[in-house]
Amino acid sequence: MQYANGIVDFNSEHCIGCGYCIAGCPFDIPRISERDNKAYKCTLCSDRVYHGLEPACVKSCPTSAIMFGTKEDMLDYGAHRVADLKDRGYENAGIYDPPGVGGTHVVYVLQHSDKPEIYSDLPRDPHISPTVELWKGVTKPIMSVALGMSVLAGFFHYVMKGPKEEPEDDPDPVKAHDARDIDKRGEDRL
């Protein structure tokens, strides 16, 4: 869920621990807790932010390597840092804010933004996986409707064509077996 301040986090009360978020995340971030079997990730200290504080990592960072603010401010600040790095010879310096996922809420200034893999395997061009699209996209309603249709198809077949009534034997065993004799006479199936 997304809070009013823009931070995205799990609502643990609703989490059932299915792990679909792990399969869905292009960055392989969420993990299921071994203690309560619910999904967790960085909360960006949404509770602190709610009370007007900055996230704990920002607060405790001794060199101000981590900054917190509106995305606009952070991109501005990042642009300055990129320009500075380029002056110092890092030709490929840039901001990591991958457009394939509509940008991220945490952005990085990288010296070598042409090689994001060297920074703890940041994906080069992250997208929602096509398998996730196959599984979560139009598939769900289409499959659900198809299942419903198959049941209806059966029902209406019954209404239109009716059942195959059960061929019964005569309840009187003697008559039944005589009837079978007559049935079989002249048959060459065997």
Added chain:
Amino acid sequence: MSHSNVKHGILRYGWWTRVNHWLIAISFVLLVLSGLALFYPFFFGLTGLFGGPEPTRIVHPYIGVFMSLFFVIQAVRFFGDNLIRRHDVQWMKQIRDVLGNRDERLPPVGKNNAGQKLVYWIFLATVPVLLVTGIVLWRPWVADEMPVWALRWAVTIHAYTAFIAIITLVIHVYSAIWVKGSVRAMTQGRVSHAWARHHHGLWYDEVRRKEGYDDPGGLSLDRDVPSKRT
């Protein structure tokens, strides 16, 4: 309970076959209900049947393993009856006659018709896929050890395969409702001679032959029938 087939009919499914079938059937229905609940929020309400969303997630894979065990037993026991024969191809070509209830035009078939055999093979193909992909996704036991790409493929394949299996289940259940006498065969075991001959002529002949009635106009199988012919 006092239907004449139950006493005088031909045994089509023995007690273990029936028990085995219904253990699978009950498990399968529970798997469908819990699986749909976890598949699409539209079906989320079904989690109430299992005591809530978390219990649903926990119980689904256990039911799956339970069903798979009995499915293996059934698949082995039914194997021989489901090999595709030439008359099955002919039967399938006449599927319009089958659906239109023009049974008299159909070729005689063995213990199972081509439709039943197809159901057998579809389940034989889908259940192992569901089992393997389901185990990959099993939390907390397995999924944590799996790479993300494996989880993504497993969850996708699991959904598609389940879709095929559920459609097949719908067809299977409808067929049982449609072909009168087949539900009693699977609950109480026996079918009328006329039913066997009408729907599964080759099987009927074979049963009669095995019982030692080589004469095409042979005697009844009923032990309690006073023999009028000698």
